[in-house]
Amino acid sequence: MSAIRGKYAPVRRALGLGAAQGGTHHWWTAKLTAIALIPLGLWLVASVIHLAALDRAGVLEWLRQPAHGAGLILFLLFGFHHSAAGLQTIMEDYLPTHAQKLAGILVSTLLHLAGAAFGVYAVIVAALRVV
Amino acid sequence: MSEKQDQSQPRPRPVSPHFQAYHLPLQALLSFGHRVSxxxxSAGMFVIVGYVWLAAFAPENFALIKGLLATPAGRLALFLWTGSFCYHLFTGLRHMIWDTGAGLEPPFYRASNWVILLGVPVCTVALFVLSGGPP
Structure with a gap:
């Protein structure tokens, strides 16, 4: 790490400018989740269209199938990760100042973590609900 | 026009061409659409969480979201969401091909433009028909 940082002049290092050295991991996980979301997303979209016509009892009955509940949790984890990575890239590109980028990415990341937690919890509770 | 620079004033910085001066080809528009979709x-992710949350914890309010989905606006939203998924899938696959360094030549991106423009409606309608949803 120090060897990599060594290529910056001291003032740039002090100002915290230069690459964060985390770009490869960000890019790689975005691609990895994208590949997982090809089958998961197709299945999820088809399922949502199917579920839209059902009442609550029908939705819970669907969710109680182990493959459906586990599949939905998997979709939420990959989906929220991919969504957070994508929105971060968009904010890095379009938000004008460093402070705005930082604030936007912070709020977005926290909302996505909360979304994943609330979603996974709701799937488990819904699957265990007696209608 | 004086050839001599006025040293008291800072030299005007070079200005990049105005946004409208750029040519925006179809593949650039489709690539921007990848971000829009x-x-x-992303917004849909949070709607899905809300939907499951209501099913788990608010039985009395679940009929409300089901009723919303049944309205013309609700059906349209579901259709556009499905379309966004198909669009993001098709353009995303092309971006993955581009990530490998392949397919950057005009014959590939021109042909794949049409694969996307024709494939997305087919994918969207197919998902609706196969899932037995209201088209």
């Missing part, structure tokens, strides 16, 4: 799908 991604934002739509």
């Amino acid at each position: 991604g934002v739509v799908l």
Whole structure:
């Protein structure tokens, strides 16, 4: 790490400018989740269209199938990760100042973590609900 | 016009061409659409969580979201969301091909433009028909 940082002049290092050295991991996980979301997303979209016509009892009955509940949790984890990575890239590109980028990415990341937690919890509770 | 620079004033910085001066080819528009559809799908993630949350914890309010989905606006939203997914899938696959360094030549991106423009409606309608949803 120090060897990599060594290529910056001291003032740039002090100002915290230069690459964060985390770009490869960000890019790689975005691609990895994208590949997982090809089958998961197709299945999820088809399922949502199917579920839209059902009442609550029908939705819970669907969710109680182990493959459906586990599949939905998997979709939420990959989906929220991919969504957070994508929105971060968009904010890095379009938000004008460093402070705005930082604030936007912070709020977005926290909302996505909360979304994943609330979603996974709701799937488990819904699957265990007696209608 | 004086050839001599006025040293008291800072030299005007070079200005990049105005946005409208750039040529925006179809593949650039489709690539921007990849981001737009991604934002739509991000919002959809939170709607899905709300939907499951109501099913788990608010039985009395679940009929409300089901009723919303049944309205013309609700059906349209579901259709556009499905379309956004298909669009993001098709353009995303092309971006993955581009990531490998392949397919950057005009014959590939011109042909794949049409694969996207024709494939997305087919994918969207197919998902609706196969899932037995209201088209």
